[in-house]
Amino acid sequence: MKNTTKICLTLLAYVTLNLSSVQSQMQERWTVPEAQTQQRRRMWHMHLESAELYGNSTDLQYFYVNVYFGSQRHPQTLIADTGSGIAAIPCKNYCNHCGNHINEFFDIDGSQSKYIYNCKTDSGCDCHNGQYCKFSQAYGEGSSYHGFIAKDKVHFGEHHHPNEDAFEFTFGCVQDETNLFYTQKADGILGLTKSTYSHHMRPIFDVMKDNHLIEKRQFSLCLGKNGGYFQIGGYDGTRHLEEVQWIPLLQTSQYKVHITGISMNNHFIDGSAQYNVGFIDSGTTFSYFPHGLWSSFRVHFEWFCNLDNEHHCLGRMARDTNSEDREKICFVYDEKKFKEGPLDFFLSYPILNFRLKKSDRQDDYINFEWFPSEYLYRDKSNRYCIAGEVYNRGEVMMGGTMMRQHNFVFDVDTNQLGLARAQCNEDSNQVMNISSMIQKGQVYGLDPNHTESLVQVCQHRGANGVDPITYLTPVTQKIVKMTDSISVFEYLFMFFLFAALIIICCCCILQENNDEEQDKLENSDKNEFAMVPDHSVDLDETIDSESNNNPGNKQQNSKSDNKSSRSKSSQLEQNAQVQAQQQRQREQLNSSGNNSKKSKYQNKVVYKTDESGQISGIDVKRIEVNEQYLQQKKRRLRQKVLKSSRTNKKNYYVEFDKIDEASQEESAQE
Template identity: 25%
Template sequence: MWGAHAAVDAPNTIQLEMSNEVARSQAVNALQGRYRYHRSMDEELQAMQTLSDEDPVGGETNEATVETALRSGSGSHTIQVLVGGQQRELIIDTGSGKTAFVCVGCNNCGSKRRHQPFVLTDNTTYVSCDRSMTFQTSRGEPACMACENGKCRYGQTYVEGDHWSAYKASDMMQLSPSFEARIEFGCIYEQSGVFLDQPSDGIMGFSRHPDSIFEQFYRQKVTHSRIFSQCLTEGGGMLTIGGVDLARHTEPVRYTPLRNTGYQYWTVTLQSVSVGDPSNTLQVDSTEYNADRGCVLDSGTTFLYMPESTKDAFRLAWSRAVGSFSFVPQSDTFYSMTTDQVAALPDICFWFKNDVHICLPSSRYFAQVGDGVYTGTIFFSPGPRATILGASVLEGHDVIYDVDNHRVGVAAAMCDQPMQAAVELSLDPGGQKFHAEFDYSEAPQWMLAGITLLAVAGLINAIWVAAATEGVEAPARPTKPAQETTTTVPNDWQGEEFSFFLMQEDDDRQPH
């Protein structure tokens, strides 16, 4: 099962190989389909012979359809694990916190998975449910969406409409023969959309969420710290849980603090974006990058997504770097180029708080979709209020996600080096540490929530007082802790289309 180089562990730390063989090709295939669609719309462009460096073919294509395919996990990295003694291949997603996979009895759940549906064992138990578990808790969300015959219904609906529904269960998950814990997961009985075509068996959540796998292993005392790192390559990479592999780094780790936006995502402050020379930055206010959900690091998304409000500034910065508007790498353009021309284009760098930066070379912001034809992979979208740095941006770096020290670390690294050749597992990578601070940009959001909670409490109290005054038996005061009976302010973004990690339900909110 594990293979010669599938896992390396030390006390309380483990390193696992990731795969991206199928998922990356699916994302590129979607771009190729977009290119073919564009060609079919204009027969005068025979084999793209009329494409020139100065005259990119853009225009409106079936963008929404193609972007939905790209944004639904097509660029995901996976790992192999054992659950209940059965092999599962699961998508690693830093943009969501739930783990779930298809179980026996799932109706119309697709047939492209690598393994047969999970069979419940004598050791598998369903998480029991009562009505109190459907209330919002101090962690900011209900433990169960609903109780059905004593089972806890669990699920996720994504903005495009894709969804999975499950019952929450628990069994032993083994990452290596000596690294295992009893974890809770969703036993999927129904799913739709892109999940029907996924070769993986399910998803493994790694966001800032109480159900995330690294959190569950920590609570089971298998690891001693809530830290993990991903070192991504185009074809796979390494996942380290409970520590960091310092031997892969080609430069020191630098840390930037996490933001408290109220969401569960790995959100950092993006201060500027440069093209070529570091001084050639986009002339926009940094609030454009950090509004609402902010700048999110998400390994479950393939490419780079930026707010549409930054598009014109990006084009101007690009023209300053290359001397013209040629080859702007936005997603709605196709260019005839040689590999040497692609290699000569400038890096695009992202600059974060505390002098941390990640640079994106041209080989990762262009994708080849035909013979000598390339398309840009930077998506400017009007719908989402966020900047998403997907796998193409994160590749070639060891990205360290550290909950306990409220930070994300970045170091250029040899992510494609064989596992046994570079293992220096460390429980504490050192470096600057941070404390959670109130995010003042989110003050209106939290004030509105507080006012709503006070209003609800006041209404309950008024009803009780009025009933007591009239001599009528008053409703019993709540006996549960106040946080279990509060209501949430409705989100206003259900109609937006976005990315794999963006959910329609309230549970994308960060646990408190």
């Protein structure tokens, strides 16, 4: 039991050290000493400005960031939009037709740092109401903004310094909103294209670089299923699941890439190469595909689901007669079958691979993998659908749903796009890698050892009229890079482990104390120590075992049977003293002539009693004992005597066992 206690205490000390380390890491993540705050912020902001993204691409249908305007730092929620170039918010006292949004309208008249452009004094703009420089912005679905141009101090994101992080930014002060801009919850929009059409408005990363808040014109968007993060000046790869791959952007003001083909689990979809432009637009909710490509998707999903009924498509394709849903590609979902969530459901569907051109060489491309946990969304309670729709353009619109769980790094200086699969938000149903899909039985086109994938092709012929080909590529184990900081769940686990060890240690100590008390009781029961009133045998005297067989003593004891117990006790004490004196004399004689190895023996005195409880005789037993054990026993007995003397009126003395030292030869003869 003592060893168990030592082990518990050792583990407790180890966990305490680790817990203190965890606490320090949590503090480094959340708080910084005030003395270091300004220095750290300057170093950090010279490279990267970071802010949280809120929203999603299914329910709310957009992602927004908090930006603070004016000398009063008024919060405004702006949609992060890589498809447009200007920033616009509704302004108080000027908004004639504006909807209800998350925050109150920006009070530009109450800001001491504002500047409103005047068309008579500021060149490069048209007049609005004969005085202000006007702006107007329309979008593809029919929404639009109208108003005038203003400039004021701006802070990006929640974590900013009131003075050091401020910069002057030109934006549109909205007076009229239409369609989705009128009904949306977000206050305004933040355009992020490489350049703008306005003479006075510039992208936010240009302005921040001019104000020395960042070193390069680069920003990144990591959109999760719910929330994400937005960084300007670079990117943070701590949440990446793979290394960043870089491809060139097309020479336009927008962010467009060259697509060389599309495949399903490395099964090339014939005819997909003709749709060779991908337009990255974070402000568009869904992804949009040309009609011919969408039809090919539908045919290939039907073919894939029939390849393996046991492991492919655990929800059959849904057939909709409704004209509005006829174009959707959906699958039946049974929530009772997947009680722990839809992860196993997702693992049964294929990966859509978009080959993005990396250089002029035909075989030099990267695979942008659209995993099923990202392209499937819950349309109704009993089905999941592909987060895409059909439109009449000839290019692929890579909207918010295609950007999910990827970090898109836009490098404006080098005109490149960096892509890395990531955990943009915590999602327990995210498919992490291809290996997890193979483990669930989905091997077609994924497992390099599944040679049937090379001959088991579909009969669909695309625009080129050739049988589609499946390319088996080696499965790469994508390593999840973990951050050095410890998450809240790990911190809670360490805390509960620490508490459990404390409870275990307390139980061990209590059990050990109980065992010691039990040992005391057992020893006191086994060893009967006679207690006599007043003066008993001297504690320093010992009794030889041979004296117990003396006939004279026995005769003396038998003659005194009719006397009182007190006289018996006195006579026995005298006999014991005589015997002890004889024993000491023999020890002195033996010690002078006997040099053999000595052993230790215990002479134990036991008083005999009759049926009435009166003392009738005395026995002396000779027992070999351990000296350490004897010392412990004496110590316990002294404590018992002291305790007894406090509780009883009379004084009692306990006769202790003494140790005789005699030679082994003499003990053998005796």
